Amino acid sequence: MNAGLVYAACAFTWWGLFPIYIRLVTSVPASEILAHRVVWCLLFVGAALSWRGQWAWLRPLARQPRVLFAFMASALLIGGNWLAYIWAVSNGHVLDASLGYFITPLVNVLLGTTLLHERLRAPQWAALSLAALGVVWLGWQAGHPPWIALVLATTFGAYGLLRKVAVLGALEGLTLETMLLAPIALAVIALAARHGTGSFPAADLPTNLWIIALGPVTAVPLLLFAAAARRLSMTTLGLMQYIGPTIQFAVGVWLFHEPFSTARLIGFGFIWLALVVYTVDGLQVGRRTAALKAQTVAGS
Numbered sequence: 487m488n489a490g491l492v493y494a495a496c497a498f499t500w501w502g503l504f505p506i507y508i509r510l511v512t513s514v515p516a517s518e519i520l521a522h523r524v525v526w527c528l529l530f531v532g533a534a535l536s537w538r539g540q541w542a543w544l545r546p547l548a549r550q551p552r553v554l555f556a557f558m559a560s561a562l563l564i565g566g567n568w569l570a571y572i573w574a575v576s577n578g579h580v581l582d583a584s585l586g587y588f589i590t591p592l593v594n595v596l597l598g599t600t601l602l603h604e605r606l607r608a609p610q611w612a613a614l615s616l617a618a619l620g621v622v623w624l625g626w627q628a629g630h631p632p633w634i635a636l637v638l639a640t641t642f643g644a645y646g647l648l649r650k651v652a653v654l655g656a657l658e659g660l661t662l663e664t665m666l667l668a669p670i671a672l673a674v675i676a677l678a679a680r681h682g683t684g685s686f687p688a689a690d691l692p693t694n695l696w697i698i699a700l701g702p703v704t705a706v707p708l709l710l711f712a713a714a715a716r717r718l719s720m721t722t723l724g725l726m727q728y729i730g731p732t733i734q735f736a737v738g739v740w741l742f743h744e745p746f747s748t749a750r751l752i753g754f755g756f757i758w759l760a761l762v763v764y765t766v767d768g769l770q771v772g773r774r775t776a777a778l779k780a781q782t783v784a785g786s
Contacts (some may be wrong), residue, residue, distance in 0.1 A: 490717030494726040497710035502733025505575045505583070506741070507703060510696050514685045516573040517674055519700070522686060523568060524671035526701030527708075528664035535661060543658050553653055560648040561663040564708075565670075567641040574634050580738030581746065586638025587731035588757050589621050591764075593643025594723055601647065604719055609767035613760040620756030627749040646723060649715045656712035660705060725768055728761050 508519070535541055547554055574583040595614055598604040606614075625631050652659050678684040686697050715723060735754070738744045 490714045490722075491726065493710045494714035494718060494723060495729060497707040497714060498726060498729035499733060500707040500710070501587075502730040503737070504703075505580050505734060505737050507696075508572060508575045509742070511685075511693055512576060514693075514697075515678075515683075516569060516576050518678055518685050519572050519576075520565065520569045521671035521674040522697050523700045523704045524565070524664050524667045525675065526698055527704040528661070528668050528701075530701035530705045531657060531661045531664065534657060540658065543654060544662075547662070556648060556652065557654070557659065557662045558666055560645055560652070560659075561666040563641045563645040563648070564663060565667050567638060567645060570634060570637045570641070574638075578742070578744060579634055580734055580742055581744050581750070582632060582634040583638060584731040584734035584738060585621070585624065585632055585754075585757075586635035587642070587727060587734065588754075589617065589635060590639040590643050590646075591723075591725065591727050592617060592621075593639050594646060594727070597643060597647045598719065602650075607767060607771070609763055613763040613767070616760035616763065617757050620753045620760070623756065624750065624753035627753065646711075646715050649712045650723075652712075652716075656709045656716070659712060660708055722768070725761075725764050728764075 571583055571586075574580070574586075592614060595604075595606065595610070599606060621632070621635075649659065654662065675684065675686070686694065688694050688697070714726070718726070739746050
């Protein structure tokens with residue numbers, strides 16, 4: 487459990503700071519950023535597997551169509567999540583992206599209770615109700631559903647569930663997902679090059695390095711998240727997930743100076759209050775669990 491908490495904290499902090507990385511090169515279209523993320527991530531994880539000599543898992547997959555189908559679904563989910571997120575950040579919607587990851591725990595809890603039969607305590611239900619109220623308020627104030635936030639929350643929540651029950655390890659699973667997405671990514675890069683709009687190789691070294699570094703920058707937090715998802719309940723993972731959007735929110739308001747009205751503050755306030763309720767409940771349960779373990783050890 488402790489290892490899972492550390493992995494989750496590192497992954498979500500990394501993702502919280504990622505808008506800064508995307509804004510380094512605003513001239514690259516979102517579709518090309520996504521394509522290069524896939525290709526360079528595949529090269530990175532492929533090199534890691536080759537170094538460790540861990541390719542034996544790939545051969546039996548030809549006789550396991552259900553596993554391939556599950557990873558095809560997870561690959562499409564994470565690919566869609568990446569594309570929506572990159573587009574949002576590139577077009578000045580960092581706060582909308584942060585809202586998406588604020589409400590992702592709602593999806594996690596829904597999946598956890600309906601599919602994994604996880605039970606919620608009363609404070610957790612109260613926290614979910616407060617967060618839902620905040621989301622409804624923000625949508626009503628905007629005059630339309632928060633589509634960016636809903637797409638990000640739905641795709642990432644479903645992806646987290648699939649990775650939690652995946653039969654492959656974190657590194658192997660990410661490799662398979664990027665392998666499945668690679669043909670589409672290479673087609674996007676080739677099409678851009680054919681029309682003379684390709685961004686790689688660029689004329690300047692910093693841009694080339696920025697694109698190549700998309701591999702490890704993408705792979706490392708995903709590996710951390712996959713490792714955390716296999717060690718934590720969906721509810722705990724939902725709580726930890728607030729780290730990323732909180733950092734994104736700070737980046738959007740104070741670094742990128744996106745507009746943040748009083749109406750938005752009220753909506754985000756409900757969600758932050760939900761986080762406080764969730765956190766206090768989690769700390770109390772953790773202390774009670776630790777005390778019971780200590781009593782059991784002492785009694786034995």
